[in-house]
Structures are given as C-alpha cells and as structure tokens.
Amino acid sequence: MSTIPYDNIRPVQWEDGKLKLLDQRLLPAQTRWLLLHEVEQVREAIYTMVVRGAPAIGCSAAYGMALAAKNAPEDPDGFMAAVAAAAETLKSARPTAVNLAWAVDRLVRVIAARAAGSVAAAREAALEEAHALTDEDVRYCIQIGEASLPYIPESARILTHCNAGALATGGYGTALGVVRAAAGAGRLSMVYADETRPRQQGARLTAWELQQDGLPVTLIADTVAGSLMASGEIDLVVVGSDRIAANGDVANKIGTYQVAILAAYHQIPFYVAAPLSTVDFSTPDGSLIPIEERDPEEVAVIDGTRITPEGVACRNPAFDVTPHDLVKAIFTDRGVAEPPYGASLARLCDP
Amino acid sequence: MSTIPYDNIRPVQWEDGKLKLLDQRLLPAQTRWLLLHEVEQVREAIYTMVVRGAPAIGCSAAYGMALAAKNAPEDPDGFMAAVAAAAETLKSARPTAVNLAWAVDRLVRVIAARAAGSVAAAREAALEEAHALTDEDVRYCIQIGEASLPYIPESARILTHCNAGALATGGYGTALGVVRAAAGAGRLSMVYADETRPRQQGARLTAWELQQDGLPVTLIADTVAGSLMASGEIDLVVVGSDRIAANGDVANKIGTYQVAILAAYHQIPFYVAAPLSTVDFSTPDGSLIPIEERDPEEVAVIDGTRITPEGVACRNPAFDVTPHDLVKAIFTDRGVAEPPYGASLARLCDP
Numbered sequence A, B: 001m002s003t004i005p006y007d008n009i010r011p012v013q014w015e016d017g018k019l020k021l022l023d024q025r026l027l028p029a030q031t032r033w034l035l036l037h038e039v040e041q042v043r044e045a046i047y048t049m050v051v052r053g054a055p056a057i058g059c060s061a062a063y064g065m066a067l068a069a070k071n072a073p074e075d076p077d078g079f080m081a082a083v084a085a086a087a088e089t090l091k092s093a094r095p096t097a098v099n100l101a102w103a104v105d106r107l108v109r110v111i112a113a114r115a116a117g118s119v120a121a122a123r124e125a126a127l128e129e130a131h132a133l134t135d136e137d138v139r140y141c142i143q144i145g146e147a148s149l150p151y152i153p154e155s156a157r158i159l160t161h162c163n164a165g166a167l168a169t170g171g172y173g174t175a176l177g178v179v180r181a182a183a184g185a186g187r188l189s190m191v192y193a194d195e196t197r198p199r200q201q202g203a204r205l206t207a208w209e210l211q212q213d214g215l216p217v218t219l220i221a222d223t224v225a226g227s228l229m230a231s232g233e234i235d236l237v238v239v240g241s242d243r244i245a246a247n248g249d250v251a252n253k254i255g256t257y258q259v260a261i262l263a264a265y266h267q268i269p270f271y272v273a274a275p276l277s278t279v280d281f282s283t284p285d286g287s288l289i290p291i292e293e294r295d296p297e298e299v300a301v302i303d304g305t306r307i308t309p310e311g312v313a314c315r316n317p318a319f320d321v322t323p324h325d326l327v328k329a330i331f332t333d334r335g336v337a338e339p340p341y342g343a344s345l346a347r348l349c350d351p
Helices: A039-047 A054-071 A076-091 A098-115 A119-151 A175-184 A201-212 A225-230 A256-265 A341-349 B039-047 B054-071 B076-091 B098-115 B119-151 B175-184 B201-212 B225-230 B256-265 B341-349
Strands: A012-015 A018-022 A033-036 A156-160 A188-194 A217-220 A236-239 A243-245 A250-253 A270-273 A319-322 A329-332 A335-337 B012-015 B018-022 B033-036 B156-160 B188-194 B217-220 B236-239 B243-245 B250-253 B270-273 B319-322 B329-332 B335-337
Touching: A012 A054, A012 A119, A018 A054, A033 A039, A039 A054, A039 A076, A054 A076, A054 A098, A054 A119, A076 A098, A076 A119, A098 A119, A119 A175, A119 A270, A119 A329, A119 A335, A156 A175, A156 A225, A175 A188, A175 A201, A175 A236, A175 A270, A188 A201, A188 A225, A201 A217, A225 A256, A225 B256, A225 B319, A236 A250, A236 A256, A250 A256, A256 A270, A256 A319, A256 B225, A256 B256, A319 B225, A329 A341, A335 A341, B012 B054, B012 B119, B018 B054, B033 B039, B039 B054, B039 B076, B054 B076, B054 B098, B054 B119, B076 B098, B076 B119, B098 B119, B119 B175, B119 B270, B119 B329, B119 B335, B156 B175, B156 B225, B175 B188, B175 B201, B175 B236, B175 B270, B188 B201, B188 B225, B201 B217, B225 B256, B236 B250, B236 B256, B250 B256, B256 B270, B256 B319, B329 B341, B335 B341
Parallel strands: A156 A188, A156 A236, A188 A217, A236 A270, A270 A329, B156 B188, B156 B236, B188 B217, B236 B270, B270 B329
Antiparallel strands: A012 A018, A018 A033, A243 A250, A250 A319, A329 A335, B012 B018, B018 B033, B243 B250, B250 B319, B329 B335
C-alpha cells in the first residue's frame, strides 16, 4: 500500500462539527468554502454541483449521514427513522453516480449496528466512518495512479475529459491521479484538458487544479480532440467514471463516449480510472444506468449571458455510456482490469 | 434553374455606396449593421468575424474590391496599383476559406479588363460584379438545396455543425440551404445544432437564423453529438466547407472532423454542402490546406468572463480537415459529387 501523502487539494473536509465543501461552482474565479450543518444542505450542495465527481459526492454524502446522526432525535426509534429518511434524501440528489448510494448505505449499516448500543456511540461511529471513507478514497486514488504506471509511456501526452481530479474525489483524483503518478514518475509531458461543455469542468476545474499543483496543462474546446489525435499529439486518454456496469460499460460525463470513439479511430488507448466502489455489479450493462437530464439553461446560459435566442430548445444529458469494447483497461485501487471485464472486475473484488 | 426567392436574411448588402454588414459577433443579443466605406475596414470585419462563412466572406471581399475601385486614384496606373494593393490586403484577412481569394481574383480580372477603357467604367463594372457574385451565391445555395433532396429522408432529423446558413453566404445557406429545401419539401423533423465552441456559431447563429425562419431547432453542446447518434436520433449530418481539395478532403470549422468520425461509427451519412467555388483544384489534398490558428483568448474568455485560470495555455485551431473517405456525398450548385471525388468534382466543373 502506498504511503505517498497528498494534501494539496481536499475538497471535502470536516470542521467544528460541520461539513466544509469547496464551492466548485465558483472556481477558478473564487475559492470559497461552504459550511453545512444539516442533511438538506448537503443534498442541495450535491444537486447544484457545489461538489461533484462520483467519489467526492460519496465522501460528502458520508459526512451528510454523520450530520443526520448528529441532528437526529435521542430516542432510538426516532433516531433510526431520521437516519433512514436522511439516507433517502441524500440518494435522491443525483441518479447516475453509484458512489452516492454506496456511501450512504455503508453509513446506514454502521449507524444501525451501533444504534442498538447507544445513540451517542452511533453518532461517533458515523463520523469515524465518514472520515475513514474519505481517507480511504485518497489512498485508493493513489493506488489507482500506481496501478496505471505500466501503461504510461515516457513523455506522455494525456487527454482527459471533465474533472476526475482531487476536486472530484477525497483528494489526488482518479484520472488526474494517473496524471499525478505519471508526473511523479517523470513521464508526464502534457495534459490536454477538454473544456467539457456545458459545465466546463475541464476549463474551470481540471486546468485550475493542475495549475495549482504546477503540472503542465493545455485547455482545448471539446471540438479539438479529434484534430489533436489526428496530428499525433495525444498518446493516451484517461477519464474517471460515475458508474461502471458489471460488463465494463462506463458511465461518465457527457462527451466521454465520443472521445472514446475518436481514440479508437486513431488507435489511441482509452483508459478509465476509478475505485472499485464505482463498479455496480447489480447493473449488468450500461443500458441500465440511469442518465440524469439537467436543466436546458445550463446549455443556453454561460455565466449569466444567454448564448442562444430565448425559446430555442436545448438537450442536456449530463452523462453518457461508453461501451466496454472501446475501453482498453480500467485502473482501480486493487489493480488493473482488462477485457473481458465481467471476469476481470469480479476477480479484483475477491479478497 | 431555381426561381425560389429567399430574402429573409441577407447578411451582406450594399447601401448608399457603402458595404453594409450584419455584425454577427453581436447575435443573437443584438441585430446591428455596420457601414464600411474602405478596404481596410472590410479586411478588419473579415478578420474579426463581423462576417464569417466562406461564401459570405467571398461576397464581402467582392464588395471590398468595389470599394477599392471607388476609392482608387483617377490616373490609370495609380488606379490599378491601388486595386492590386487592396486585393492583397483582403486576401490576408483569413487563410483557410478559398472563396476569399477566388472572389478577390474574380473582381481584379473584371476591373483590369475595364480599366483600359476608363476608370469610371471599371468602378461601375466592379460594383456590378460584386452584386452579380452575391446574387449568384444565393441562387447557388438554392440549387445546392434542390440537389440534396434525393438524399433527404422523410421526417429527417439533421445534425449540423457551425453555421453554414444564410448568415454564412449571400443568403439561404449551404448546409442550412439543404435544411431549408428539406423543410420546403415537407421532410424536416428537427435540426440539431452543435454549439461549435469556441465561437459558438451553432448557438449564436444557426439557432438564431432557423428560429427567424420558423424552422425547428434544438441546441446541443458539442459533447452530445455522439450520444444522440447512439440513441438513433440523427438521420444525417450536413455541414458547409471553407475549402475542398481536389480529392474531396474537406476543410471546415474545427470539430467537423470528429463529427464525421462519429457519423461513420454510427453508420449515419455525412454530407458536405458547398458551391463549386469552394473546390480548390490547385490543392491536391487536405494536408496542404492552411489551417488558421486563432487567439487562445477565444477559448479562455466567453462574453468577457474568463472560464479558466490566467496563465493556462489554450490551443485554438479554427478549422480541421475531414478526409474524403468519411464524406458520403458533396452537394453543389451543379449537382452532387460522390466518391471518387477526384473524378466527380472535376466532371461537375465541365461546362
């Protein structure tokens, strides 16, 4: 197990009995933190994308459950009822990322196991579990980066889509964990960051966090990826994931699917980096993953300015599904899965 | 030959001895016209994209040459020297669209032929030629639309990239001419307009002009095209072109190339619509077409708001080249070219 420390960017923190979230909607212009003290605020923060990225949503939801336990009534029945209600509230925030339900269920199990003893013990255990889950997430990201190294060439020029970085996780990042590991091994030449419309996580978040860490980054519009591949300027693509089906189909930020097609056309390897908690073995294939459709105004309005006439319809799916046959390998905290993924992902989960 | 009138949107006009251009940088928020009375203003308008789209640039440059003739000295030697200098000035505005040089050279020939007679006759002939070229462009667009009809299914759902519409031509449009012809034939179900970052011509111009004409349009981020194709919501793709090489390779707005790859992957036909003046027979293949690299700030700043941190590098190629093997057919004013394009394009040029 790795002991590499990573404390530069930790978007989900706990401070004075409150959940402290970096407001990612304001980056890169402003670095502002929000302090949340009840579950409904956490649900709202996840829904409005104060915090985003499947693992970071999981960490936030775990702390949300710790807040729920803290605020729940003292009587044991009322306590567990409030905890169960909070779990439903949090799970309803966003549908696609499986880490959200996974983290909430994990906290519910811990709280329920301790609540039989005392409510005070259950509260303490909930907070400890949220801390553990978040620290674990950073450690897993570092392990993902280490697992990827045999796949990273010298002077690598890496294209990534959206932000699967420290900001999307407890810290360090999944896809950007691969980037950080490559940089640590002296093999990183350049990261090309897709802007990632409509929410521009590549421009606003990936470029920001790589600049913060002094890593080389070049921003491109989403329209440019194919051209860069054609001119031989991309060695590999790596992205994160919000949910991986049992057969290796990968749900991730809208636009990922087409980047995977472009990579295949140019014979450039396309990799996915994610903790094993992102694999949803109860979902056989990607067609069964729910895809969130968000407000069309996210497409029509940028920073308060309308870019298309009033009355023009917009489509705004937040995610897409990349079929497993376009994925060269999946880097996880417990090693690398290669096709066929049904077998290789299951094998990584064996203790 | 068609007699369908189209006067709804004419972005390049002549009024009171001046070139009148719709300032496309301000759409859709404002409809403002600029009046230009000298060549340097026309060059600036083309460079800064007051007017854009290869055919509309050609029309504007033709009027620019009419202005040059109008403003040139009376003495025959000084007159032709000023005309020649103006031609170089205009051609330097943007490198990729072949229609710019084509229109300028056509005006120079007409002016030179008449200047031997009298300077006054040359001035008059220049303006007549600019009018003729612009009216011809509208007529050619209508013919392009008619030529495309055998390729358009019932209830067609058409994806387009950038704006190859009335705004990009004398009027009616090339790719959107195909859309208008489909609508006229009762076969248009929906136009999906790619936003087309960085300049957002799809959101700002295509959505605006289709809405103006009461045609159905849905805006999508550039990241969504692949997903819509996968879900069976696109029947065909049609785009314009800034230059077509003799072998059928197509230079067009950045992002076109990857849309063509996505169409091929999903077995959706990808068509190009352009007047024959867009075919540059002196350029054997697309690798020889110069690709303009524009200011990185176009990527980093949208409507005055910076979307990525200061100091982050950006790449901003304005065009890309789609290899001919990804193009199913090219719709022109003189009929349809199909592979192999070397032969079929040359044949269309035969009188």
